[in-house]
Amino acid sequence: MAGIKRKEYLLYLANVRAEEQQAYDRGYRITRKSIEEIRKEFQAKYGSIYLEF
Numbered sequence: 001m002a003g004i005k006r007k008e009y010l011l012y013l014a015n016v017r018a019e020e021q022q023a024y025d026r027g028y029r030i031t032r033k034s035i036e037e038i039r040k041e042f043q044a045k046y047g048s049i050y051l052e053f
Contacts (some may be wrong), residue, residue, distance in 0.1 A: 003050035
């Protein structure tokens with residue numbers, strides 16, 4: 001069974017993707033981060049992506 005992801009992580013992921021899309025829309029050539037990169041970045045800053053009961 002997969003764990004339940006924290007709301008903060010899902011918002012963080014959405015914000016990263018939105019920033020990437022905005023940069024692309026402005027004409028910047030960017031390389032999108034992988035989900036794994038975003039997850040590791042979040043974990044380094046805030047801890048686990050999963051809720052702890």
